[in-house]
Amino acid sequence: MSLLFVIPTNKQNKEELLKILQQHKEIRFVSLVGIDFLGNDTDEKIPVKNFIEDIETFLHGTAVQTDGSSVILPGIATLNNAKVDMKVDLTCNWYVDYNYDYIDEETNKPVGTIRMPCHLYHEDVAVDSRYILKNSVDHFRASMMKLFEENPQFLTNFDINYDEIEDVSITAATELEFWVNTPNELAEIEELSTSQVLKEQYWKRTKGPVRTALEKSLDLLAKYGLEPEMGHKEVGGVKAKLSESGVLTHIMEQLEVDWKFSTALQTCDNELLVRGLIKETFRKNGLEVTFQAKPIEEVAGNGEHLHVGVTLKLKNGKMMNLFHSYAEKDFLSEVGYGAIMGVLKNYEVINPFVSSNYDALQRLKPGFEAPVCIVTSLGFTKDVPSRNRTILVGLVRDAINPMATRFELRSPNPNTNIYLVLSSVIISMVDGISYVVTNNKSREELLAELSKKPGEKTSYLEEGRCYRSEEDVFEFYTEEEREEYFGKAPSTVYENLLAFDDESRVHVLTKDGVITNKVIKGYKEAVLERWTTELEHRILPNYSNEIRNIRRSNGDDFMEYDLEKWSEINKLREKLMKDNYVSRSLFTQMREAINDKNYKELSELQLIVDEDMRILRRLYMNYRRNLMDI
Template sequence: MIYYIDAPRLTKEEIIERIKSQTNVLFVSLSTVDLGGNHTDERIPVREFIENYDEFMLRGIPTDGSSVELPGIANIDNAKVDIIPDKEVRWLIDYSSHHFTEKEHLSIGTLVIPSFLYHSGKPVGSRSVLKRATETLERDVREMIEASEDLQRELDIELPIKDVEFSLATELEFWVHSPTVSKDDEDLFVSQKLKEQYWKRPTGAVRDALEDTLIALEKLGYTPEMGHKEVGGVGSKLRGSNEYVHMEQIEIDWRYDHALQAADNELFARNIVFDIFAKHGLDVTFKAKPIDGVAGSGEHHHVSITVTDARGEKRNVFAPNNMQKDFLSPLGFGALMGILNHYESINPFVSNSNDAFNRLTPGFEAPVSTVCSLGMGPDSPSRNRTVLLGLIRDTKNKLATRFELRSPNVGSNSYLLSAAVAAAMIDGMLYAKDKKSEELFKELNKEYGEEAVYLKKDRKYRSEVNIYTDYTEEDREKLFGKAPRTVFEVIEIFRENINGFLTAEDIFTDAIIESYLQSIHDNWLAELTGRIIPEYVREIRELHMLHDREPFSQLDKIRWNAIHQEMVHLMKDTHLRNCLFTRLLLAVEEQDYALVSKLQLEAASRIKELKHMYSIYRKNIIHLKE
C-alpha cells in the first residue's frame, strides 16, 4: 500500500499508473478550503478521475458554493464555484479503518487532492491566497538580494539564485478524554499548577493512539518529530482491572515544509488524529479553550525563508553573517518588524472566534501583547514564552533561525494568517533591505515614546522578562497596545489600521478581505446567540439551593441569596427591567454590535464570578444532594 503520491515530481502517466496499482483506492476527493477555514470533500469514483484526468486537472468540478463561507462572493443568486486540483503539492491517500474491499478485504482508500476554489474565473479560497503570498514573497526576496551586494555578502550568497523557499511549521495541540470521564475543574487546575502532566509518559489508549498517529504521519510523508503530553490534564486512572480513563492534553509536531504544503499538512493531520484516537475509544477536541481555568490549546506557527545559491548552498535569510555578534540579518530584522508593526491587521486571521479569545488570557502562556523576544544576547539564545513573537536560533546552525508566532490556535485559518504574515514580512524587508543590522536593532529595541521611522512612536516592541509578572495590566496596555477581547473588537481595530500591505501586491483583494471579515462577524453572532447564551442558561439552571437538608448557618443563606440575585440579573426579566441576556439579544436585533460586544464581556465576567460564588457556597455544605 502507498500512502501518498508526490504529484509535483511525477508525470501524468506515472500518477495514473500509481493510482491503478492500488486496486483498493476507489475514490478521489477534491479538498479545498473556504475563507472560514472549512475544507470540502467533493468525492468522485476513481474511475471517473482516471478516464477524464486532463479535464479534471484543467477544469475541476463545478459545484454550488452558496453554502460555503464566501459571503459577498458566492451568493445564492451567483453560487457556482469550481474546485480545481493542485498538482504542486502532495496528494494523500486516506484509508478507512472499517470499510474494506469485498474480495481482498483491503481498507478502501480515498485519494485526497488539495484544490483551489474559483468563482467567475477568479481564485477565491484560502489556499489561493497563500499561494499568491508565497510566490510574491519568494520573488521579492530574490529581487532584493540580487539588487544588493551588501545582502549577498551578509548572507554569503553567490548569484544566480536557484531557489527561494518560504517555510512553515505548525504545532498541533489538543485535548483527549474517555467518553465517560467527567472533568473536575479544580483537579485539573491543581494538576497544572503542580506541573504533573507535562512530558509525562502516556498510558493506556492515549499511548496507543499517540504512537499510531506518529506511525501514520510517517507513512504519509510528514516526518513527525515528536508527540508528548502537554501541561493540561490529569493522570490516567485505572478503572476496574484493565481499563484506563483519560483527561489529557497532547501535542504532536512534524517537520517544516513549503508554506502551502505545510498548511495542507496541518489541515489533514487533524483528520488523522481524530480518526485514530476515535478508533481507540477516545474523544478529541481541537477547541482553543475547552475548559476554563486551565491551559488552552495553541498552534504555534514557525516561519523562515531560505535561499539556495549558485553553489547549491542553502542560506537562511534571517540569520546574520556573524551569529555571535548580531541577532538577525537586515532582512531578518525587517521581517520581524513587519509582523510586529502590522500585527493588528494580521490578528483577525488569527483570533477569529469566541473560542480563540477565551484562550488569550493572561497567565496561561497565551500571548495578549504585541511584543517580541530576541534573547538575552546574540551569543545566548533564550525563549520567553510570554511574548507574541519569539526569535528561535542556534548559534551553531544558521538554518534553524526562525520566528515563532505563539498566538494561533487550531481554529485559526493557517492559510490566511500565513499569507498575512508573508505580506507583513515583505513590507518590513522592503524597509530594511538597504539598512544595517545595528540601526534596525536600535529601532526594534526602542523605548515607549521614542521616535522611529518604521515602527510606531508610542509602542515598545521587545521584552526579555515575563510580561505578566513584570508589568501591570495598565503597563502592558500602554507599552504594547490594548489587545482586542472580542471578534467585534478585532474587526474594528483592523478597520482603524492602514492595511495596504495586504493588497499591495494583490496577495489579498478587497473582496477577499471583506468576505472574510463578514464571515467571522456572522459566525461570532451566530455562536454567541445560538450556543454561548443557551449554554450559560443551562449552567445557571444547574445551580440549586443546597442547604435545605441540614441545619445551616446564616452564612449559607447570605451566600445563596447573593448567588440567586446574580442569576436573576443574568437571565430573568422582570416588569421593571430586562435581564442581561435579553439586553444582549435585543442589541443583536438592533444591530448595535458595539453594545453586543460590551454585553458579551460583561456576561462572561459575571458567569465566571457566579461559578466562583457557587463553588465557595457548595464547599460549606456537609450533606450534598445526590
C-alpha cells in the same frame, strides 16, 4: 502490496495515476480539497471510475462545480451568483485517506480516498485561502529578488552577489496541541486547574489508550512522509482512574504533536491532514479529541504555534538561511530584523485572521502561556539562545545550526485558518524587509530600533510602543503597563475586527493585491456571522444550562450564612437570564443586539456576561464548599 499514502507531484499525471489506480484497487474514491475563508475544507466522494473516465478534465480543467452554500465565501459566492469551480492543484503532495472501518472485499485492505488539494474559482478568479497563500509566497519571492537586484550592496552582508541566487522560499512548520478525554467523562475544573499549576502532567509518561493512540498517530505521520519529531503531554490534564476491570477511565489530558517543516503551502496542507489522522486514530481507541482553542474554562487552551523561516538557494546548490547572521555572531541578519519588525508593526491586521472566534479570544488570557501582547524576545545574550514563552513572536535559534534560525508566532490555535495567517505574516514580512533594504539599515541600527522604549521615535516602528522584552511580560509588567507599552489586546471578535476598519493598517495587506479589499470584506462578514451564531446558539444555551444547574441546598446544615450566600448567587443568576416586567436580562439584551446587528453593543454585553459567569462560578464553588450535606 502495501498501502499507498502519498502521491508526489511527479506522479500527478495521467500515465502515473492510471498505473497507481490499477495497482491499488483499494483506492475507490477521489476528493477535491478547497479551503474557504474560515479554513473549512471541502470533501466529497467521487468514484474512481468517474475520475478515470474524465481524468484529463480533473487534472487540467474544471473538475467539479459546487455552489456558495457549500463553502464560506460571503460577498463572492452569493445566492444569485453561486457557481464555484474547483481546479486541482498539481504543485503539492496528494494524500490517500483510509477508512479503517470499511475493508475492501477484493483487496482485504481499507478503502482509500485520494485527497487532491484544489483552488476555488468564482467567475474565473481564484478566491480560496490556499490560492491567497500561493500568491503571497509568489509575491514574497518576486519582492525579495527585486529588492536584491536593485540593492546589490545589501547582499555583501551574505558574501554573495545577485547572479548567484536561484530562488528565495518560505519555510514553515506548525505544532499541534489538543485535548483528549474519555467520552462523557469529565474531570472537575478545580482539579484540572490545580494539576496545571503544579505541572503534574507536563511531559509526563502517557499510559493506556492515550499512549497507544499517540504512538499510532506518530507512526501514521511517518507513513505519510511528514517526519514526526515528537509527541508529548502538555501542561493540561489530570491523572486517569483505574476501573475494577483494569481499564483507565476519566481520561482528561492535553497532548502536543510536532513534525518537520516544509514549504508554506505544503505545511498548511499537512496540518489539515494531521488533524484528521489524529481525530480518527484516537476515536478508534475509544477517545475523543478536541482542537477547540479553549475547551475548558480556567485551564490551558490549545495552541498551534507557527514557525516561519526564509531560505536562499544558490545556483551552486548551497542553501542559506536569510534570517541568520553569517557575517558575525548576532541575534539576526538584517533580513531577519526586518521580517520580525514587519510582523510586529502590522500585527493588528494579522490578528483578525489568527483569532476569529469566541474560543480563540478566550484562550488568549494572562497566566496560561498564551500571548496577549505584541512584543518579541531575542534572548539575553547574542551567544546563548533563550526562549521567552510569554511573548507573541519568539526568535528560535540553535548555536551550532544556522539553518534553524526562525520565528515562532505563538498566538494561533488549531482552528485558526493557518493559510490566511501565514499569508498575512508573509506580506507583513515584505513590508519590514523592504524598509530595511531600501534604507540600507545595519544590524546595530535595527537592534536599537527593535529595542526602543515607548515614546522613542524611530523610522519604522510606532513611537508610542515598545516591541521587545526579555522579561516575563505577565509578571514583570502590570496590566496597565502592558497596555501602555504593547497596546491593548482585543477581548472580543468584534474588537479584533476593528483593525480592518483602519485603512492605514489594512493598506499593508492590500497594496499589492495579494489580499484584496473584497476578500477582507467577505472574511469579516463570515467571521461576524460565525461569532453571532456561536453566541446565540452555543454560548448562551450553555450558560443557561449551567445557571439552571446551580441549585439551592435543602440540607439540614443550611444556615443563615448560607442563605445570604445563596441570595447573592440567585441575584446574579436572575440578572443574567431572568426577564421581568421592569428589566431585561443580559441574555435577552444580547439576543436583541444580535437581531439588530448591533455588534458594538453585543461585544460590550459579551464581556459583562463572561465576567459575571466567572463570578457566579466562584460564588457557587465557595457556597458548596461550606455545605456538609450535599
